Amino acid sequence: MEALTRLSRLVEEVRTVDKVVKVLERCEELSVGAEARVLRCRFLGIDAVAKLRLPKPFLDPRIDAKLRVSRTRKEARAILKALELGVRAPVPLWIDEESGLLIMQFVEGILLRDYVVEKGWCDDTCRYFEILGEFLGKMHGGGLVHGDPTTSNAIINPLGELYVIDFGLAEFSNALEDKAIDVHIAFRAIESTHFVAEQEFKNCFLRGYSRTYDRWRDVVARVREIRTMGRYVERRRTVWGEDRE
Amino acid sequence: MIVLGIESTAHTFGVGIVTDEEERFVLADVRVKYVPEKGGIHPREASRLFAEKGPEAVKKAFEEAGLTIKDVDAVAVALGPGMGPCLRVGATIARMLAAYYDKPLVPVNHAVAHIEIGLKVTGARDPVVVYLSGGNTAVLAFVSGRYRVFGETLDIALGNLLDTFAREVGLAPPYVVSGKHVVDICAEKGRDFVDLPYVVRGQDVAFSGLLTAAVKMYKSLKGREGDVCLSLREVAYGSVLEIAARCLMQTGKREVMLVGGVAASPVLREKLMAFAKYYGVEHYVVPPRYAVDNGVMIAWTGLLAFKHGVRIPVEEAIIRQRWRVDEVDIVWRR
Ligand SMILES: Nc1ncnc2c1ncn2[C@@H]1O[C@H](COP(=O)(O)OP(=O)(O)OP(=O)(O)O)[C@@H](O)[C@H]1O
Ligand SMILES: Nc1ncnc2c1ncn2[C@@H]1O[C@H](COP(=O)(O)OP(=O)(O)O)[C@@H](O)[C@H]1O
Ligand SMILES: [Mg+2]
Numbered sequence: 001m002e003a004l005t006r007l008s009r010l011v012e013e014v015r016t017v018d019k020v021v022k023v024l025e026r027c028e029e030l031s032v033g034a035e036a037r038v039l040r041c042r043f044l045g046i047d048a049v050a051k052l053r054l055p056k057p058f059l060d061p062r063i064d065a066k067l068r069v070s071r072t073r074k075e076a077r078a079i080l081k082a083l084e085l086g087v088r089a090p091v092p093l094w095i096d097e098e099s100g101l102l103i104m105q106f107v108e109g110i111l112l113r114d115y116v117v118e119k120g121w122c123d124d125t126c127r128y129f130e131i132l133g134e135f136l137g138k139m140h141g142g143g144l145v146h147g148d149p150t151t152s153n154a155i156i157n158p159l160g161e162l163y164v165i166d167f168g169l170a171e172f173s174n175a176l177e178d179k180a181i182d183v184h185i186a187f188r189a190i191e192s193t194h195f196v197a198e199q200e201f202k203n204c205f206l207r208g209y210s211r212t213y214d215r216w217r218d219v220v221a222r223v224r225e226i227r228t229m230g231r232y233v234e235r236r237r238t239v240w241g242e243d244r245e
Numbered sequence: 246m247i248v249l250g251i252e253s254t255a256h257t258f259g260v261g262i263v264t265d266e267e268e269r270f271v272l273a274d275v276r277v278k279y280v281p282e283k284g285g286i287h288p289r290e291a292s293r294l295f296a297e298k299g300p301e302a303v304k305k306a307f308e309e310a311g312l313t314i315k316d317v318d319a320v321a322v323a324l325g326p327g328m329g330p331c332l333r334v335g336a337t338i339a340r341m342l343a344a345y346y347d348k349p350l351v352p353v354n355h356a357v358a359h360i361e362i363g364l365k366v367t368g369a370r371d372p373v374v375v376y377l378s379g380g381n382t383a384v385l386a387f388v389s390g391r392y393r394v395f396g397e398t399l400d401i402a403l404g405n406l407l408d409t410f411a412r413e414v415g416l417a418p419p420y421v422v423s424g425k426h427v428v429d430i431c432a433e434k435g436r437d438f439v440d441l442p443y444v445v446r447g448q449d450v451a452f453s454g455l456l457t458a459a460v461k462m463y464k465s466l467k468g469r470e471g472d473v474c475l476s477l478r479e480v481a482y483g484s485v486l487e488i489a490a491r492c493l494m495q496t497g498k499r500e501v502m503l504v505g506g507v508a509a510s511p512v513l514r515e516k517l518m519a520f521a522k523y524y525g526v527e528h529y530v531v532p533p534r535y536a537v538d539n540g541v542m543i544a545w546t547g548l549l550a551f552k553h554g555v556r557i558p559v560e561e562a563i564i565r566q567r568w569r570v571d572e573v574d575i576v577w578r579r
Contacts, residue, residue: 033494034491057522060483150448182446
């Protein structure tokens with residue numbers, strides 16, 4: 001209840017969406033992220049998630065408002081597209097772009113990240129990376145890039161099914177570059193968080209990705225280039241080294 | 246314990262001497278800076294300057310500290326990442342000192358040194374590190390014994406974005422006027438917002454599209470130059486803070502530390518303060534003197550490493566242009 005009052009106060013700060021907030025019941029906070037607050041509530045009797053993008057004082061208010069609206073809208077549209085392409089994702093239920101509020105299906109379960117950190121390298125974890133790869137391949141084949149395909153944005157439900165969440169940075173794009181950056185992001189999440197079996201996990205991921213996306217070779221070649229850097233400047237010194245491999 | 250450190254990865258040949266005593270840990274800090282006549286760094290030109298002025302700089306450091314090589318317990322050197330010709334000068338001088346005077350040689354990673362000197366001078370303990378300079382834009386954090394990269398730029402660095410924009414539209418050189426970047430100064434005249442691409446992808450940023458759009462707009466929107474500068478600055482600083490926030494959330498760290506040349510921006514510092522308040526974390530900014538390349542940071546990191554048994558045989562001390570920051574075991578933080 002306290003969470004509900006808080007949510008409604010937060011929403012009011014942005015814009016009043018009384019009617020919806022009234023039908024949100026039994027809210028509890030799931031996560032306060034970099035970008036959004038995520039609550040679990042009953043919405044019209046459905047087990048739902050309310051994702052609310054709040055204003056940030058360190059951003060220019062004009063950029064902030066624009067991002068909030070566009071990402072909320074994009075998230076809903078991208079989820080629908082992903083579902084259409086055969087990717088498991090939480091079904092959107094209600095949206096108020098202006099206040100940055102998106103209500104969607106609640107996915108019960110554990111984050112892929114936590115699962116992998118706990119279990120380490122084994123057949124099961126490999127299998128999930130493979131499915132993540134398959135899903136990303138399906139999206140890429142359909143002209144959708146996820147924007148943040150990391151293990152923190154995937155949930156395994158009690159039936160062992162993998163769901164992809166957090167489509168706020170998604171884009172409708174068929175550009176090789178955008179797809180390569182998606183894969184690059186997935187790889188770097190493996191490097192920064194699942195370093196126990198860096199290469200193995202990448203291989204599992206690629207096995208799935210290559211199964212569902214026929215241009216995977218081009219993408220992987222481009223990923224390698226992105227990682228070599230120095231594309232726009234002749235010599236670039238980075239934390240990875242001058243010309244990164 | 247006293248350690249001498251040599252930096253020569255890019256445009257600065259630096260010699261530092263430090264101790265592990267609490268007060269006055271810097272005994273000497275000598276810097277020779279290569280300033281290209283125009284454009285970017287020419288590694289060979291820089292290395293020529295280093296080779297010419299390097300030995301003298303070492304001598305000067307000893308004078309400053311009132312010490313001789315005999316008082317030094319170890320010689321540390323930045324073996325990478327960096328530009329080959331530049332690195333070679335520092336490595337050669339360090340190897341020579343170590344071999345001739347029979348001192349242990351300690352290899353130091355330049356990026357690790359930027360972080361370690363930041364921790365030392367700010368008092369931060371375990372922050373999310375936001376490294377913003379002419380050549381680097383990266384968000385790092387200490388996880389499982391190493392500094393790992395959580396986000397970075399996919400194309401050009403933040404400092405490079407600001408500098409290139411300023412040069413292309415004729416605001417620079419000079420790039421920095423009384424402590425403020427010329428883009429920050431130009432932004433003071435801005436009021437309205439122009440539409441520029443804000444690119445965050447996962448935990449990464451990208452600036453090259455922003456640069457192109459901003460230069461084009463600046464040249465075409467006569468009378469609204471201030472608006473373009475303001476928008477450029479807000480988009481650039483905003484996206485960097487966004488990826489820093491993502492790293493904070495992912496790692497659960499309670500501190501954030503800003504390092505690198507761009508950390509000198511008063512506007513960015515103000516934003517960092519609001520940022521820290523919003524996320525309920527402590528914030529630290531490395532003072533300009535130690536935020537840019539210097540020998541002290543190499544000496545200090547060398548000292549930490551040496552105390553924990555890190556050293557390298559002289560014949561194995563080869564430069565590593567592509568030495569990744571996350572390849573280094575941070576043995577002194579375990
Ligand atoms: N007050 C300021 N506000 C904003 N930017 C600044 C300010 N002062 C310096 N800079 C920027 O900092 C950058 C230089 O930083 P630094 O010397 O740390 O980088 P670098 O040596 O080029 O890169 P690195 O050492 O990471 O390879 C330049 O891009 C410069 O414009
Ligand atoms: N549909 C959902 N079902 C269950 N949990 C969710 C759902 N959406 C988000 N979450 C939880 O909230 C967290 C943050 O949500 P996410 O959409 O990833 O936002 P952020 O942009 O803050 O990362 C997730 O890591 C997950 O734990
Ligand atoms: Mg997320």
